[in-house]
Amino acid sequence: MSAWIPSIEGALGTRAQAIVDAIGADIGAGRLQAGDRLPPQRDLAEALGLSPNTVMRAYSEATRRGYVVGEVGRGTYVRPADAVPQGNPVALARRLDGPVDLSRGLPFVGAAGDALSATLTEIVRSGDLSALLDHGETWGRHADAGALLLRGLGQAAEAESIVLVNGAQQGISATLLALLRPGDTLLTEQLTYAPLKALAAHLGVRIHALAMDDEGILPDSLEAACRSAAPKLLYCTPTLQTPTTATMSEGRRERIARIAAAHDLVIVEDDVFGCLPESRPLPLAAFAPEHTVLITSVSKSMAPGLRVGYVHAPDRLLPAISAAVAVSSWMSPPLMAEIASRWIEDGTAARLNEAQRSHAARRQDMARELLSGHVHHAQRQGPHVWLVLPEYWTARAFATAAERSGVLVNPAEAFATVTAVPAAVRLCLSHESSDERVRQGLTIVAALLDAPADDHTLTI
Incomplete structure (x- = not known):
């Protein structure tokens, strides 16, 4: 060759x-x-x-x-x-040596292992375990637990409107598979969840990028796209947006919802970070219930390896989404769903979620201290930081320089759906196991930012 x-x-x-x-x-x-x-x-x-x-x-x-x-x-x-x-x-392995990994958004495990040990003991003592090896004998109860979780986020939800999935990413994939056809137009933010671009490419759909500000999607950009691009879906993350950390205000959500309803546009609302902030606006789905598919999971709020997610959708869309889930995986493993349901019902989910908040806040405090003087966007209970670079850096050059210095970060190109890429990088604070390594990585990032412009190779 x-x-x-x-x-x-x-x-x-x-x-x-x-x-x-x-x-x-x-x-x-x-x-x-x-x-x-x-x-x-x-x-x-x-x-x-x-x-x-x-x-x-x-x-x-x-x-x-x-x-x-x-x-x-x-x-x-x-x-x-x-x-x-x-x-x-x-x-996604958490290494204890080598480069400090600020490129992956994996939440920390915390006390979930101890909780799992207690829950598995309870499950064993509960009697017949055969239902956990069958096809959905207790499915209604698990949907009830999902509805309870969504109601805690401010979404009026009943079990009949919920489909269980293997994490939010499968929920997104199944929804796009169900509702889009090759050649359709998918709207999303100018900077979006990176796997969405790969999903769109596999499905043969076109991405149309929407302009953003520090709250997320601009309503005028959405209105213009609805008039000119004949879109089928809008995918967005209104709370703790990836990668910018933006959170839409309630007023912005109302405007986005009105535009979607007026143009009969379906919103795919990725609310995977919705459990993290103590205070947040209602989901978009609360303002446009007949036009919104709301997707969340327990991996960010409880434990990363607990791959249980929930898709809440209007009645007219549920059959197609359910069929797409069945095609891709048939169902979520009942044992995983049982664990998530018990945790939601007995308060373990709330305790683990609070631990995630505390962990995020501690590391965000560290980032605020070490990145002081540099433009960055973050929310105290969020897992990542959006770092705006000095004018003499490109995102790609900074990511390469950081890697050479022993830190892995994500350049803006990884999330961009437009050619004009901002000079910024995402820093994930939750993946590394130790605070010491996160501090080490942030110290290296700060040193690169503080170095004189002529110390850098700008054409990397």
């Missing part, structure tokens, strides 16, 4: 991660075959305009994942297909 050069422009995460992901994707697609030799590290670094160390880290990680094997004196080769693991099961 000719020399392999991956396409990593616009990829999520660091350049090293993008190279590793490209290797895995190209193996899966057949563009890289067993026995193919990858370019020497220096050659690939030169072709991509990166440092050799970045490519070295990428090859090392690809080797660890089992994609490739290095042979001393001969180079790096693709392993046989049957030896390559599918997917990346360790992508």
Whole structure:
């Protein structure tokens, strides 16, 4: 084969991660075959305009994942297909060494393990466990628990309007699959949840970006798009928006809801962070109940590994969404749903959620201290920071410089649905296990911001 050069422009995460992901994707697609030799590290670094160390880290990680094997004196080769693991099961691992990872939004686990131990003991003592291995024998009760959770967010909800999913991301995927067709137009923020772009590409739908301010979507931009683009759906995150941390005011939500109703536009409201703020406006769904699909989950508020989510939708949309969930996974595992339901009912969910708030507030205080003097947007009980860079930095250059200094961050390109990308990066404060490592990472970020402009290479 000719020399392999991956396409990593616009990829999520660091350049090293993008190279590793490209290797895995190209193996899966057949563009890289067993026995193919990858370019020497220096050659690939030169072709991509990166440092050799970045490519070295990428090859090392690809080797660890089992994609490739290095042979001393001969180079790096693709392993046989049957030896390559599918997917990346360790992508979200919390490491205790290596670069400080401020690029991933994984919540902390906290006391959820102790709660799980007690709950599993109660489940065992409750008697017959066969229902937890069957197809939805207790499904109505789990939908009741989901409705209870949503009512705590201010949404009038009944079990009959809820579909259980394996986390909010499956809820989003299933909703888009159910309600969009190839060629349709999907509206979203100029900066949005990064996987949404990949979902849109897989479904063959067009993304139309909406202008934003510090509250999120501008109503005038939404009105103009509804008149000119014939959109089918609007996807947005009104509370603790990813990546900007913006939260829409109640007045803004009312205006967005009125516009959607006037144009018969369906809103897909991602409320995955909705449980975190102690005080927040009502969901968009409360203002446009017949035009809004409200999606949330327990992973951000209770424990990241508890993959239980809830989709609340109008009656006219429920059958299609339910069918899309069945096509993709049939159902949520009853044991997971049972744990989430018990926690919602007995108050454990509220206690774990409060612990997430306290954890976020402590780390946000740290960020405010260490980033003092630099423009950044955050909410005290939110998990991430949107850092606006000095004019001599681009987002890509800063992310690369941070990686070279031992910190992983997400550049604005990862979230952008427009070509004019702001000079900003997202810093996730919840993924790292120790406060000490977060402080170390933020200290490095602050040092990069404080360094004189002529100390930086601006064309990375």
